Amino acid sequence: MNLFQPFLQTHHDPFLKKKICVVTGTRAEYGLLSNLMSLLRNSPDFTLQLIVTGTHLSQKHGMTVNEIVADGYKIDEQVFLPFSGDTPLNTALMAAQALDGIAHAYSRLAPDLVILLGDRYEIASAAFAALYLQIPIAHIHGGERSEGVIDEAIRHSITKTANLHFTATELYRNRVLQLGEDPKRVFNVGALAATSIQNTAFLSRHELETMLGIEMQAPLFAITYHPISLSYEDTKQEITALCEALKQFPQATFVITGTNADTGASVVREILEEFVQSIPRKQIVMCENLGHKNYLSLVSHADVVIGNSSSGIIEAPILKIPSINIGDRQRGRMRTPSILDCSGDITEILAAIQLALNHQFRQSIKNTPSPYGNGNTAQKIINILQQTDWSSNSLKKTFFDITSVT
Incomplete structure (x- = not known):
């Protein structure tokens, strides 16, 4: 049969x-x-x-x-x-x-x-x-x-x-x-992400602010970084460089999501928690779990998605939001022009963030089709x-x- x-x-x-x-x-x-x-x-x-x-x-x-x-x-x-x-x-x-x-x-x-x-x-x-x-x-x-x-x-x-x-x-x-x-x-x-985005009623910016308990001052950075399971040292170096780069944007709002449970997750969590504690202001929050609707709402309102999550490769481009992909964790996946790849070097991360915030670049990606379906x-x-x-x-x-x- x-x-x-x-x-x-x-x-x-x-x-x-x-x-x-x-x-x-x-x-x-x-x-x-x-x-x-x-x-x-x-x-x-x-x-x-x-x-x-x-x-x-x-x-x-x-x-x-x-x-x-x-x-x-x-x-x-x-x-x-x-x-x-x-x-x-x-x-x-x-x-x-x-x-x-x-x-x-x-x-x-x-x-x-x-x-x-x-x-x-x-x-x-x-x-x-x-x-x-x-x-x-x-x-x-x-x-x-x-x-x-x-x-x-x-x-x-x-x-x-x-x-x-x-x-x-x-x-x-x-x-x-x-x-x-x-x-x-x-x-x-x-991609199922395309279905999810199509069927999700996103929270408004005000609703998201109320849920997070912060005032989302522009620019808004959505940050998700997961460990590189094949290299503890690369994980530590990249997340450290990312935190140092973020410190160069004192007016930005940072919403950081919790890491996964892969090998090396504890060092990511530790460095991110130290980073949050080192910045005593209201425009930063670290959430263990936003939930799917809240996370997609965050991405839809973000000025840039930063880290090494697949959401920066699939969801962010579907929503026409620039994303910065750090290191090799997503190496090999299909790319759109809205994705800016960089190494775990602070200089490269800073340059990528500046480009992602550039008005001309942001306009250039608005009509880029997604390869992930309708x-x-x-x-x-x-x-x-x-x-x-x-x-x-x-x-x-x-x-x-x-x-x-x-």
């Missing part, structure tokens, strides 16, 4: 609903998945199952599971991870615990398909658990590159476990094909899933050599 043979005409029978399990481990990932989850929850064809793990369940990282509950989602399983440190060994042990916990969750839930997004270690564990339990996997955001972090290897590993692929651009689709995946199972649907990504995924039959044959994979790919 072909993977994309449509369901029988009786597939609207509620007893034949396909159980689709979404696994989420971070606030950013959930923000991207939420619109797709909403469509799955309301579909006559599917039953949504939800496994929550990772930093969602960590007090240190803001207990973002509360946001999921507030959005009205039923959480079927919670897999707790012990965030006792951020060394490579800690990460490996948490990945092992995630594999154990998620495998048991799958065993209880018996999903027909698992949906995974991205490239984090707990998502890799979720992928391998599904592989061992012979559950088909749909992977979102494969084929991308981020050569400064271990996510690069994790992402491609997940691709090889997956049976269905939803990429954000045609270039990324071609990379998945290079990994030997069946062209009939690889779809360029655009905002209907979630619905495209649903449409494809509705045409998919998950039989035992869907687990059988043939490696397609690049010469045979059409």
Whole structure:
């Protein structure tokens, strides 16, 4: 039976609903998945199952599971991870615990398909658990590159476990094909971030100020910096240089978001906290978790997004906001002219900020098209899933050599 043979005409029978399990481990990932989850929850064809793990369940990282509950989602399983440190060994042990916990969750839930997004270690564990339990996997955001972090290897590993692929651009689709995946199972649907932006009612500037408890004096800098998991020294050098560069803008408002739980996160958190304490004024705030709507609202009002988060590569350009990308963490991802790359050198960071604030530069990026789709990504995924039959044959994979790919 072909993977994309449509369901029988009786597939609207509620007893034949396909159980689709979404696994989420971070606030950013959930923000991207939420619109797709909403469509799955309301579909006559599917039953949504939800496994929550990772930093969602960590007090240190803001207990973002509360946001999921507030959005009205039923959480079927919670897999707790012990965030006792951020060394490579800690990460490996948490990945092992995630594999154990998620495998048991799958065993209880018996999903027909698992949906995974991205490239984090707990998502890799979720992928391998599904592989061992012979559950088909749909992977979102494969084929991308981020050569400064271990996510690069994790992402491609997940691709090889997956049976269905939803990429954000045609270039990324071609990379998945290079990994030997069946062209009939690889779809360029655009980025879920485009759907999220299209469907989010942003807070006004005044509402955002009230929520943050600050007066957002121009220029407004939205700052998100994550560790470079392959280099502790580069992480420390870059975040230090960034803080020194920011001190050269005494009139600016700084809104800093919390770092993730990757290897080296503690040094980022420590240096940022020292930076905030060193600037005794009202135009600076550090938030562990803004929530997806609040974060997108912040980016929409920002004069510039600064750091090394993927939001500076995808969301900021969609919103026509200049972004400054520091170092190699996002090296390899597609660029638009609104993204200013620089090293972790204070001089280069300062020059990039000055250019981002330049009126002529800002005007020049207003009509730059985004390569990440027109905002209907979630619905495209649903449409494809509705045409998919998950039989035992869907687990059988043939490696397609690049010469045979059409």
